[in-house]
Amino acid sequence: MKKILEELLEGGKLSRSEAYRVMENIGREKYSPEEITSLLTIFRMRPIDPEEFAGFREALYDLSNQVSLESDGSIDIVGSGGDGKCTFNISTLSSFVVAGAGYKVTKHGSYAVSSITGASNLLQKLGYEFTTDQDRLQRQLDKYNICFLHAPLFHPALKNVAPIRKSLGIRTIFNIMGPTINPSRPKAYLLGAFSQEVAHLYGDVMAMTDYNFSVVHSVDGYDEVSLTDDYLHITRSGNHLRKPEEFHFIRHRQEDIFSGDTIDSARDIFINVLKNECPDAHKNVVLINSGIAIHTLDSSVSVEEGIQKARESIESGRAIENLTKLLNDQ
Numbered sequence: 001m002k003k004i005l006e007e008l009l010e011g012g013k014l015s016r017s018e019a020y021r022v023m024e025n026i027g028r029e030k031y032s033p034e035e036i037t038s039l040l041t042i043f044r045m046r047p048i049d050p051e052e053f054a055g056f057r058e059a060l061y062d063l064s065n066q067v068s069l070e071s072d073g074s075i076d077i078v079g080s081g082g083d084g085k086c087t088f089n090i091s092t093l094s095s096f097v098v099a100g101a102g103y104k105v106t107k108h109g110s111y112a113v114s115s116i117t118g119a120s121n122l123l124q125k126l127g128y129e130f131t132t133d134q135d136r137l138q139r140q141l142d143k144y145n146i147c148f149l150h151a152p153l154f155h156p157a158l159k160n161v162a163p164i165r166k167s168l169g170i171r172t173i174f175n176i177m178g179p180t181i182n183p184s185r186p187k188a189y190l191l192g193a194f195s196q197e198v199a200h201l202y203g204d205v206m207a208m209t210d211y212n213f214s215v216v217h218s219v220d221g222y223d224e225v226s227l228t229d230d231y232l233h234i235t236r237s238g239n240h241l242r243k244p245e246e247f248h249f250i251r252h253r254q255e256d257i258f259s260g261d262t263i264d265s266a267r268d269i270f271i272n273v274l275k276n277e278c279p280d281a282h283k284n285v286v287l288i289n290s291g292i293a294i295h296t297l298d299s300s301v302s303v304e305e306g307i308q309k310a311r312e313s314i315e316s317g318r319a320i321e322n323l324t325k326l327l328n329d330q
Contacts, residue, residue: 001022001025001031001035002035004022004039005035005038005039005042008039008042009042013049013051013052014049014051014055015051015055016051016052016055016058017055018055019051019052019053019054019055019056020055020056020058021055021059022039022056022059023056023059023060023157024059024062024063026039026157026161027059027063027156027157027160033163033164036161036164037167037168040164040165040168040172040173040174043172044170044171047197047201048173048201050205050208053173053177053201053205054205054208056173056177057177057180057181057205060157060158060177060181061181061183063155063156063157064154064156064181065153065154065155065156065183066154066183066184066185067132067134067149067154067183067184068134069106069134069137069138069141070138071104072104073104073186073187073297074103074104074106074141074184074186074187074297075098075103075104075105075106075187075188075189075190075212075296075297076105076106076108076179076182076186076188076189076190077092077094077098077105077107077189077190077293078107078108078109078119078179078182078189078190078191078192079179079191079192079193079194079223079224080176080179080192080193080198080202080223081112081118081175081194081223082171082176082194082223083194083222083223084194084221085221085223085226085254085257086116086258086259087222087224087226087257087258087259088117088257088258088259088260088266088269088270088273089117089119089122089259089266089270090224090257090285090289091109091119091192091224091289092119092122092123093270093273093286094190094286094289094290094293095107095146096146096274096319096322097274097286097290097310097313097314097319098145098290098297099144099146099319099322100145100313100314100316100318100320100321100322101290101294101310101312101313101318102309103145103293103294103297103298104141104145104146105146105147106141106146106147106182106184107119107146107147107149108148108149108151108154108179108182108183108184109148109149109150109151110150110151110178116259116260116262116263116265116266117259117266117267119148120148120150120151122263122266122267122270123148125263125264125267126270126323126327127327128148128326128327129330130148130150130153131153132153132154136330137149137184140326140329143326143329144322144325144326144329145322146322149183151178155181155183158174158178161174176193176198176201176202179191179192180205180206186211187211187212187297188211188213188293188296189206189211189213189214189296190213190214190216190289190292190293190296191206191213191214191215191216192215192216192217192222192223192224193215193216193217193223194217194221194222194223195217195221196217196219198217199215199216199217199232199234200234200239202215202234203215203234203239206236207236212236212296212297212299213235213236213296214233214235214296215232215233215234215235216231216234216289216292217231217232218230218231218232219231219241220254224285224289225285225289226252226257226285227244227249227250227251227252227281227285227288228251228252228253228254228256228257229251230243230244235296247288247291249284249287249288250284252280252284253281256279256281256282257281257282271320273286273314274314274319274320275320276315276317283314286310287307287314288307290307290309290310290313291303291304291305291306291307291309291310292306293306294306294310
């Protein structure tokens with residue numbers, strides 16, 4: 001590791017294979033906490049290269065407790081976090097709306113880092129029981145089109161570095177890698193990025209894979225399409241700057257999509273959106289993200305058509321019914 005650190009400090013970069021070996025060794029606890037701290041600090045001081053990210057990501061996937069779930073194709077809808085905006089749980093809500101529309105979702109997530117309530121906090125509050133049991137996850141996916149993979153149960157390598165990340169108290173490369181290492185290897189990803197730099201990094205890395213993917217970033221700093229400003233939408237076909245008005249949405253104020261100060265308020269917003277008993281701002285931001293997710297998974301469906309399918313999922317009651325049945329059948 002000493003040689004690697006010296007090369008990086010002199011401005012060098014890791015090849016994809018070198019990055020893979022470094023992350024593999026981290027996961028297998030072959031480096032000291034001081035060496036890992038130095039490595040994480042270097043990558044906080046300069047941008048990570050896409051080849052480095054790809055190597056790290058592949059190693060973390062190989063080190064994960066992988067799960068094989070059968071379907072015609074599923075999607076993960078997940079944000080990088082770290083935007084500091086404290087929105088309600090838009091990605092998780094979109095996941096249940098997409099599932100209610102008849103599409104498979106293998107949602108991967110964890111506890112909150114920079115917000116009041118992460119996906120795991122919310123689902124735990126609702127009564128969802130985390131599991132690594134493949135048969136149980138498969139049954140949920142078959143019956144309700146959705147299952148949830150609680151990240152700490154599937155990534156022992158991340159557990160090994162948790163004390164180091166906590167002691168540093170700063171965002172590290174692990175924060176942005178987490179959303180890209182779903183252990184079920186879904187067919188598609190909708191990734192939200194907290195900055196344009198991370199959005200382009202995600203786009204470059206995902207272009208190296210065979211996933212269907214969309215990366216979104218609202219230019220006013222959200223790791224999702226917030227409808228508070230224009231947003232960047234990156235796909236395999238290129239980078240596009242979109243306006244909310246293109247899909248007939250008005251712009252909302254940032255305070256309109258705030259989660260509240262407690263997990264209870266976040267839970268109430270979540271349930272009210274699925275019940276179609278919510279402000280337009282809450283419903284609209286879920287519709288646009290759900291529509292993009294459906295289009296990403298199934299390119300034969302346009303974003304506009306995806307938005308309509310998401311609207312029907314909510315307004316028909318299928319989304320809330322699906323959640324209720326899932327929580328009652330564990």
